[in-house]
Amino acid sequence: xxxxxQYLQGNPxxxxxxxxxxxxxxxxxxxxxxxxxxxxxxxxxxxxxxEDGIRTKAFDESKMVDPSLIIYHPVRVVDGTTVVTNxxxxxxxxxxxxxxKSWVRALRTREFEPDGPNFxxxxxxxxxxxxxxxLSILKNAGDGVACNRFFYxxxxxxxxxxxxxxxxxxxxxPLPSFTGDPLTCAITAASARELGDQLWQSLNSDNKVSLYVxxxxxxxxxxDTVLYNKHQEA
Numbered sequence: 001x002x003x004x005x006q007y008l009q010g011n012p013x014x015x016x017x018x019x020x021x022x023x024x025x026x027x028x029x030x031x032x033x034x035x036x037x038x039x040x041x042x043x044x045x046x047x048x049x050x051e052d053g054i055r056t057k058a059f060d061e062s063k064m065v066d067p068s069l070i071i072y073h074p075v076r077v078v079d080g081t082t083v084v085t086n087x088x089x090x091x092x093x094x095x096x097x098x099x100x101k102s103w104v105r106a107l108r109t110r111e112f113e114p115d116g117p118n119f120x121x122x123x124x125x126x127x128x129x130x131x132x133x134x135l136s137i138l139k140n141a142g143d144g145v146a147c148n149r150f151f152y153x154x155x156x157x158x159x160x161x162x163x164x165x166x167x168x169x170x171x172x173x174p175l176p177s178f179t180g181d182p183l184t185c186a187i188t189a190a191s192a193r194e195l196g197d198q199l200w201q202s203l204n205s206d207n208k209v210s211l212y213v214x215x216x217x218x219x220x221x222x223x224d225t226v227l228y229n230k231h232q233e234a
Contacts, residue, residue, distance in 0.1 A: 004164055004185040008202040013038065013171035014178075016086040018125045019199075020133040020154070021162020021187050028224075029131040029216040030162055030187055032199060033074055033084050036207040041065045046229040047210040052077045053090075054212055059231040069113055069120075075212060080129040080221060082214070086167060087113065089122050103134060104151055111147035112140045117174040119144060121167050131157055131218050135165050139177045152182055162187045191215060192224045200228045 004019065019032040035056070037043035044064060048057045053075030058064040064071075075084045076094045083093045083103075089110045096106035103126050113120040121139035135152040154163065163182040168175045189195035196213040203211070211228040 001161070001184050001186050004162075004183070005198050005202040007164075007183065007185075008199065008204075011170050012204045013168060013175070013207055015120070015167035015175065016123065017164060017166035018084055018086070018123055018135065019162055019164045019185070020084075020125050020127055020135065021185070022131060022157035022159055023215060024160035024188055024190070026159035027218060029082075029127050029133070029157075029218060030195065031075075031082060031084060031125070031127055031214045031216070032195065032212065033086075033125075034199065034203060034211040035074075035086070035209045036203065037209045038207060042070055043207075043209055043230075045070060045209055046231050047074070047212055047227045049225075049227065053082075054227070056210070059229075069115060075214075082127045082216070083124070084126075084212075085122065085124040086120075087122050089124055093124060093126065103136075107136055107138060107151075108149065111138050111149075116144055119177070120175070121177050123165050123167055123178070125165075127216070129218075129221065131216075133157065133163075135163060135182050137165055137178060160187050161185070192226045196226045196228060 016035045021030045045056050046059050047054050055073045072088045073090050078094050078097045093103045093106045119140035121137050124136045126134040132155045138149050141148050165182040166178050192213045192215045214225040
């Protein structure tokens with residue numbers, strides 16, 4: 001088990017990251033999602049709440065160049081199940097759940113992003129009302145064509161434990177895709193604000209853009225959610 005804050009402090013560019021788990025008191029499901037950016041276009045974003053989750057939005061509409069891979073709904077809630085991803089596959093999964101289909105089947109219709117030479121992986125997570133969760137990464141096999149799909153299931157989450165996955169291993173040119181299984185990390189924060197403050201301070205100050213953190217009470221489904229946007233800091 002690693003300290004996610006220390007890991008992020010030592011990693012200038014993990015890109016976009018998903019962290020799912022269970023609070024230390026075993027009463028809440030934990031969800032965190034962040035985005036980072038190196039270009040002006042990627043950095044020109046904020047998170048904004050919607051009726052069923054959040055969306056990315058241009059902070060300055062006049063500076064938006066290409067919205068195709070950076071404007072999407074990272075989080076949607078469908079019948080108590082929370083879907084979080086780094087792209088428009090959020091909608092692919094949400095639509096499948098509404099139709100009574102599985103998230104695996106939905107993600108088998110998608111692949112890594114068409115942004116060569118990086119070929120950014122698509123990372124996805126899903127948290128059910130009982131707190132069990134799933135993670136996935138769809139990434140290029142190394143040839144710019146073939147897609148490798150990995151799925152991880154956590155049906156019996158442990159108190160104070162979570163799993164983290166990101167798009168990139170670190171900075172580079174081209175950016176190296178995340179490798180290996182999701183990282184097992186400790187969760188000690190008692191609230192969304194406490195975890196959010198920890199993660200926000202740990203992310204690289206030049207590259208961080210936005211952060212979403214939510215604690216879901218497993219007894220009643222109530223959520224404690226916080227958003228962080230670099231462009232809206234005081």
